[in-house]
Amino acid sequence: MWYWHNGELVEREKVLIPVEDHGFLYGMGLFETFRTYEFVPFLFDAHWERLMKSLDELWIDFPYTKEEIGTAIQQLCRQNDAPDLYIRLNVSAGVAPLGLYAGRYETPNVTMIVKPLSSEVVPQEKRVEPIPFPRSRPEAAFRLKSHHYMNNILGKRTLQDQGAEGLFADEHGHVVEGLVSNIFWVGPDDMLYTTPLSSGALAGVTRQWVMKHFSVIEQPVTFEELTAAKEIWMTNSIQQVAPVTHYGNLRYPGKDGVRFNEVWAKLVRSIG
Template identity: 30%
Template sequence: MKILMNDELIDREQAKVDIEDRGYQFGDGVYEVIRVYNGEVFTIDEHLERLKRSAGELKISLPYELETLKNRIRELVSVNQVRDGGIYMQVTRGVSARNHLFPGSDVSAQLAAYPIPSKRPAELQKSGVEVMTAEDIRWKRCDIKSLNLLGNVMAKQAAADAGKYETIFVRDGVVTEGSSTNFYAVKDGTVYTHPANHFILNGITRLKIMEACQNAGVDTVEKEIMASELGQYDEVFISSTTIEVMPVVKIDDRSYSEGRPGPITLLIQKAFRELLTD
């Protein structure tokens, strides 16, 4: 396997991370996961624009222009012959002596990218999944796709320990998103999802789902969803780059759509997949 380290493609065995890399010591960096379908990098422009925005919010200067990075990512996909999978990419503030203060301008950001396995979870998309809710204990800049994911990791593990697929966060009574997913609820044929503010990551798949809804004639509304009102909704689903549109059939002890994916969710699944062939 070839790895992209800064602007060089090297063998995985050659890839090294300095112990004073700020990503390693502080989680001081940002990342993206990009899906590859049939050898094509899906929504690469949107992902790279979000990477640039996240880095900018943390005052990290990307080491390369986006067009250069796009070409290197496509080269990485080609040289590794990735057909159906994904690319993980991260940028840290760089390598410097451990200090909470930002290093000087002589320290350059460090970039790494490599292929990851990623296949559509087709069977779960057909059957739906069960999830649980938990308090959202994360920081208030969830719109930045940073390397600081400990709250997400703990929530994901709590779900696994409870035999659930995902944890859905609730902040001050409001449903925000999942530990690695965006959240949607359906009522009378309309899809509701949390506004794209500092409390959620504005997922690229989320944006494509809203496009798919428009194509399918399904109305979408961005509004706060109260946890106390979850029982009023007809269907629920979650999304991410790797799981696409995933039906939720149970939240805690509350079932939806008689324990199977609902009709609007299935319609959106179909509309989303049609975007992949455009």
């Protein structure tokens, strides 16, 4: 596979990042994960906006324009002969003096890591189960999509069903989000709900899309209260909206859910 690194297409094995990079040493880095459909990155403007906001929060400069990154995405698709790609746009802060650096990072290492995806637009059902320890609190006023993923990896290890996605709760027992997804559910009143960002949930791009196009109530929920849901879905930028078939030992309608199909139909139209 060919990756894109600091302005150039580079074979995967030849991508190099200095060991003094503060993304490697101290976790000072951010990323966006998205996918292309027939060469077109889905919801790219929203990903770009979130990345720029987060970079500003961490005082990391970004040396490329949105248009330059858009061109690089097209180059990656063509060089890899893959119009449908998983793309991780990664920004590692760059080399700075050893120790806790308080200045601006002016020369980050910017890399796009890719892998091919299926061109089929079909719902991917999921199983979910609770994680037995709390979600770590955000690094800033809002959760950044940062390099800090130890909490997620440790959570993954606790799952009895390694094919499932774990659900994090906060220290008060309220569900926050999944390991790699935001959560939505249909309540007994047929209303659509999601967890509030104040819980520490990531402001996911697909979450944002659902909330823009449908009426959604942000409300805390416990693991026990979630068992009363009629439908549960997980949202992220690769699977988009993934309907849940099992929450622990409980069964849910998955892709047969009525409200899920309303959202999925609109999503497919948006993809084109």
